[in-house]
Amino acid sequence: MTVHLPPLAEAGVTLTELPPAARFSLRLRPANRKAAAKGLGVALPERVGGIAEGKGRRALCLGPDEWQIDAAPGDTPDLPADLPHALVEITDREITFRIEGPRAMELLSIGIARDLRRLVPGTGCRTAFDGISAVLVREGEVAFTLAVWRSFAPHVRGVLEVGLRELASGL
């Protein structure tokens, strides 16, 4: 028996692994938030999920005292030593997938229990994908990025590819 798989282009969504860019984890007390933002050249949003851009850098607030800073490859943000903070490079820790297309939300919903319609475009969050911690950003109306720790990436890619096949098959 021959199994005819429909082309994945019919899934209505694409899955791409993004090339690595520089990524940093920033932890500091909320009282030092504004001073740190000045030093980095990018605002540090106060609300969890908020995103700000500036000086070629992007800050995503993950918690009351935690931000993820995305930057161009080779960029090394720095803060004065007398400002109490922890700024750790995590570029190599994560693999980022881009999920884009009219059915992107449907594909992501196989691993994420959140109501994705409530995630406003231009905001993000840490959530769980199939039980794994993941950072999800809604880049646009139908475009998302999903970052997971490197060792989980093959599993996440596998789950998403199964989802793509199901969508392409009309399941």
Next chain:
Amino acid sequence: MLLIHCPYCDETLPEAEFAYAGEAHIARPADPMALSDEEWRDFLFIRSNPRGTHYERWRHVHGCGRFFNAVRDTVSDRFVTTYRAGEPRPDLSASTGAAR
């Protein structure tokens, strides 16, 4: 799946993002050496285990990472309210259906 309101994210999110962390408002004794073995045992292991309103800790582990407190009915599994760590026990008389 339970929906839990994180007081730090100010969003109501699926239980899958959270981890349970035991009974709330149990303060570590300031001077453990002054305690008898029985008192130390009670601090470590003895919990109220109520049927009904329970004050408990949760952590938004796949989210903002914060610990917070919740009031949950252990019979219905309904969350009455959640509040930030360090805040006192909330007055439940204002919360509907919390009469217990």
